[in-house]
Amino acid sequence: MLTKRIIPCLDIKDGRTVKGINFEQIRDAGDPVELGALYASQGADELVFLDITATVEKRKTLSELVNKIAHRINIPFTVGGGIKTEADVSVLLQNGADKISVNTAAFLDPTIINRFAKNFGSQCVVLAIDAKCEADNNWYVYLKGGREKTDMLVTDWAKRAVDLGVGEILLTSMNHDGTKQGFALDITAALAESLPVPIIASGGGGTAAHFYDVFTKGKADAALAASIFHYKEIAIPDLKYYLHEKGIPIRL
Amino acid sequence: MKTAIIQYNAGNIQSVLYALERLGTSAIVTDNIEAIQAADKVIFPGVGEASTAMEYLKQRHLDVVIKNLQQPVLGICLGMQLMCASSEENNTTCLGIFEESVCQFKTADPIIKVPQIGWNTITNLESSLFNQVPENSYAYFVHGYYAALGAHTIATTNYIQPYSSALNKRNFYGVQFHPEKSAKVGEQILKNFLELT
Numbered sequence: 182m183l184t185k186r187i188i189p190c191l192d193i194k195d196g197r198t199v200k201g202i203n204f205e206q207i208r209d210a211g212d213p214v215e216l217g218a219l220y221a222s223q224g225a226d227e228l229v230f231l232d233i234t235a236t237v238e239k240r241k242t243l244s245e246l247v248n249k250i251a252h253r254i255n256i257p258f259t260v261g262g263g264i265k266t267e268a269d270v271s272v273l274l275q276n277g278a279d280k281i282s283v284n285t286a287a288f289l290d291p292t293i294i295n296r297f298a299k300n301f302g303s304q305c306v307v308l309a310i311d312a313k314c315e316a317d318n319n320w321y322v323y324l325k326g327g328r329e330k331t332d333m334l335v336t337d338w339a340k341r342a343v344d345l346g347v348g349e350i351l352l353t354s355m356n357h358d359g360t361k362q363g364f365a366l367d368i369t370a371a372l373a374e375s376l377p378v379p380i381i382a383s384g385g386g387g388t389a390a391h392f393y394d395v396f397t398k399g400k401a402d403a404a405l406a407a408s409i410f411h412y413k414e415i416a417i418p419d420l421k422y423y424l425h426e427k428g429i430p431i432r433l
Numbered sequence: 434m435k436t437a438i439i440q441y442n443a444g445n446i447q448s449v450l451y452a453l454e455r456l457g458t459s460a461i462v463t464d465n466i467e468a469i470q471a472a473d474k475v476i477f478p479g480v481g482e483a484s485t486a487m488e489y490l491k492q493r494h495l496d497v498v499i500k501n502l503q504q505p506v507l508g509i510c511l512g513m514q515l516m517c518a519s520s521e522e523n524n525t526t527c528l529g530i531f532e533e534s535v536c537q538f539k540t541a542d543p544i545i546k547v548p549q550i551g552w553n554t555i556t557n558l559e560s561s562l563f564n565q566v567p568e569n570s571y572a573y574f575v576h577g578y579y580a581a582l583g584a585h586t587i588a589t590t591n592y593i594q595p596y597s598s599a600l601n602k603r604n605f606y607g608v609q610f611h612p613e614k615s616a617k618v619g620e621q622i623l624k625n626f627l628e629l630t
Contacts, residue, residue, distance in 0.1 A: 183592055184552045184571065221616065226552055252451050257573060257614045277447045279614065302481055304548060304575045349550065379546050402546065432552040432571040 184430045185396045186226035186403035187421060188381060189410045191216060193232045193262070196246060198411065211411070214249050220410065221256045223417040226432060228254065229282070229351070229405060231309075232262030233326065244276045251277020259307050259351075265293065267300055274301060282307040282351060285324040288331070288338070291345055298346025307381075308347040310335055312368060313355040320368045327355050336371060343376050350376065351405065354384040361387025364395040364404065373400035381405050389415060389423040396429050436460040436627065437472035439499070439512075441479075441489050449478045449509065452613035456624055466498050473504055474627060479511030480575070483535070484523035486515060500528050505629040506605050513600060513607030514578060522578050531600045531607065533583035540593050548577035549592045555610070560587040560601050562608075564625045570618045572598070572610035580609065 191198045191213045198213045217228050230250065232243050247260055260273050261282030270281050281301075287294050287308060297306045311323040312335045320335040339350055352372060354365035364385045373380040379402035382395045386406035395401045409415045424431045438449055440462045453460045460476070461468060469475055477499060479486060490496045499506070499516075508516045515527045520535035527535070538547045552571040555563075572590075579596035582589065588599035590609070600607040606626065612619035 182554065183549060183574075186551050251448060252454065255452065255455065255614065255616050255620060257575075257611075275447060277451060279448065304480065304550065304577075348548070374543060377543065377546060379550050400544065402551070 182430045184226070184432045185401070185424070186381075187224075187392070187417060187431075188227045188229055188403050188405040189217075189220045189225050189417070190229040190231060190383065190405045190407045192407065193230055193243070193246065194234045196242060199233070213246065214253055216411070217250055217258070218253050220417060221254050224421055224432065225256060225417055226403070227256060228258040230258060230260050231282070232260070234262075244272045247273055247278050248276040261307070261309055267296060270297055270301055270305075274305065278305075280305040280307050280349070282309045284309040284311065287342065288322065288324055288333070291341065294342055294345040294347055298348070303346045303348035306347050307349045307351055308339070308342045309351040309353065310339060311353050311355055312365070314365070314368070323355060335368060336375070339372050339376060343378055347378065349379045349381060351381040351383055353405075357385030358383070359408070360385055361391075361409065363387065363391040364399055364401070366394060366399040369395060369399035369401050373402065379403060387414075389420050392420060393424060393427050393429065396424070434458065434474065434627070435472045436474045436476065437469045438462045438476045438478060439469060439495065440464045441486060441493075441495065446478050448611075448613045449476055452620070452623055453627075456620060456627065458627060464493055464495065466494065469495075469498060470502070474629070475499075475502055475504060475506045476626075477506060477508040477512035477516070479509060479515065481511055482522060483511065483514060483520040483525040483527065483578070486511060487525050487527060490515070496528060500530060503604060505626065507626050508605070508607035509613070510576060510609060510611060513609055514576075514580060516600070516605060516607050517580050520578060530605050531580070531583070531585045531602055533580045533585060533597060533600060535578050535580050537578050538593050545593060548575060550575050552615075553590050553592060553598075553610075555588045555590055555598050557589045558587065558599075560599070560606070561629065562587065562599065562601065562606055562622060562625050564621075566618055566621050566625075572608075572612070572615040572618055574598075574610045576609060580607075
């Protein structure tokens with residue numbers, strides 16, 4: 182049986198792992214290669230590396246880091262941050278990334294999704310969506326690391342992106358991110374039940390029960406978290422054993 | 434020992450190379466016919482689309498070369514599918530090493546995603562390729578098409594229906610999953626392949 186995936190996310194800044202709280206207040210959490218290898222050995226199903234300072238000058242640094250990760254790690258990993266062109270994708274895949282994630286650049290020019298899918302295959306194109314539930318009770322797409330609001334509904338953007346060829350959606354709830362109060366179950370389930378691609382839920386995972394909820398009520402295919410793993414609040418083996426005991430299909 | 438990884442227009446070749454390096458062995462990535470024929474082991478990787486990949490192989494006469502290899506050959510993912518008779522992916526005639534055909538996953542259930550992405554179990558393991566790999570081990574899959582069960586099935590996985598997650602005929606082996614991305618289980622399978630005689 183296909184299992185639900187547990188995905189630690191490593192935000193990278195200047196080659197180090199960091200994690201913000203509500204997208205701000207960055208703290209240092211260590212060497213991404215070592216941390217990634219540790220998570221892989223503990224049973225993480227995949228890893229996501231997001232370069233949050235991806236600027237043109239730093240691109241070479243990122244590809245070198247990706248190459249180090251690929252040499253070391255024996256599970257799939259996704260790389261995101263500032264990816265705009267086929268050349269950006271190509272260099273990351275050639276250095277061993279399995280998938281790339283796009284966010285703001287894809288929103289500003291949706292044709293890149295189509296081009297990336299055609300050139301590299303849908304299976305390696307992940308769309309990251311930063312979503313925020315507003316006072317009108319609708320979920321809106323935010324850009325630029327959550328700093329810029331759009332008028333686009335998350336459900337509309339996700340559907341359009343799937344039609345254009347994205348292979349997976351990484352949905353981060355800005356309302357929940359960093360709170361450790363649980364994932365955004367309603368919007369996660371809305372996407373999971375209406376779209377033919379896997380949904381990775383992100384933002385708010387604080388306890389093992391939150392992961393259980395996002396796989397059952399939220400219908401997520403995978404769940405992503407960062408700080409609870411970085412700061413050893415939940416050990417991956419303990420989390421996976423808990424989910425297994427509760428009847429969730431999980432790789433032990 | 435010389436291991437050749439066939440280079441063609443498909444992804445994930447570096448990952449296979451790095452996985453072999455982690456096992457302490459080196460490999461060459463090449464589309465040179467003599468180098469492929471002279472290797473002790475040949476790995477035929479692949480992520481991509483079947484008809485484009487077959488066209489590329491034919492242009493370089495790699496289709497004939499691969500079919501006639503005598504040493505152990507391991508097809509991975511699309512590589513395995515290309516070793517089958519045909520694929521529903523753009524109605525492609527494949528290499529025909531395995532008589533099994535490749536079909537598209539079809540489901541009416543919106544909660545079941547196609548392609549299958551993630552970790553699934555491999556069962557009914559029937560080959561030295563799976564030495565020391567327990568039944569129901571997990572391997573990492575990414576695919577929208579599957580090889581049907583058949584006479585050459587050496588591992589079975591269930592997604593929508595049971596299908597061949599590995600095939601073997603004479604010196605030819607194929608795995609639908611990615612051993613290079615399947616943690617310890619994948620490492621053991623690659624190690625077993627390298628130890629085949």
